[in-house]
Amino acid sequence: MKKYKDSKILLPNKTIDNQFLLEQQAKREFKELEVSKIYDENYFQFFMDFFKYTIKTIKQLKPFLKALSDAFTTLKLRFALTEDEEKLFQKVSESLSRLYECEVDFKIILESLNLREFYKLLKAENESESLIMPHLVIKLDKNKPDLSYFTPSQVAFKMKMIIKNLNQIVKDVQSIAETMSQDTIRKVLSVVKEEINRDKETSRKLSN
């Protein structure tokens, strides 16, 4: 892409006499470039990078945000959250719901372009940990949309929305990681430890 953007039409041996002809030729060549640029290597690189980075980012963010959301939910059931904690919890919830939206849009893109092989990369090893939320899958299945009907412009729009949303989530995660106080971390950790101990106790009782 950059290669294409930076490319210039060179007009060698410019003279006043042949200026007009050369300009016409340059315009013609430029038009040809416009048509052929979608086959440019850099364009392909952009296309592949889109899938690579989207998959990588979703895979990184999902468990992180899910763990934080679960911890805050438990914390809220036990203690009154401070104003800052409420704000953090809200940011985590919003990011998580935005992430689910990205996943669904991503699935639509893959289905629309017949690139389902990429979708397998998104699946977690454990099927129950599938990145697509069950309620969203049900919603999709219920309406039975033929995903191949999504037009190129709709696919392009979804690609743009995914990047916009992921960009926002990454920024929010950065802010969450920076602003969470030691005190909140301690509270979250104590709740998580209690949950783990309770689970262990329940398993022990059940096995006896």
Next chain:
Amino acid sequence: MIKKHLENFQTKITPDYEKINQTLEFINREFPDFIEEFKTFKENAEKLDRTISEFLLKIWKT
């Protein structure tokens, strides 16, 4: 070009090359700023590993 590269991925289902090209054409025509937006995202995404690691370290130290 796209077709050649995608075939290297050994996809079992044939990708819809025509739609892929049309999508890219549409992006190029209607969203000229998309590539720049994507570049920013790429840079931020590359920093994500570090952000998460530093946060986990902060938790571990607590």
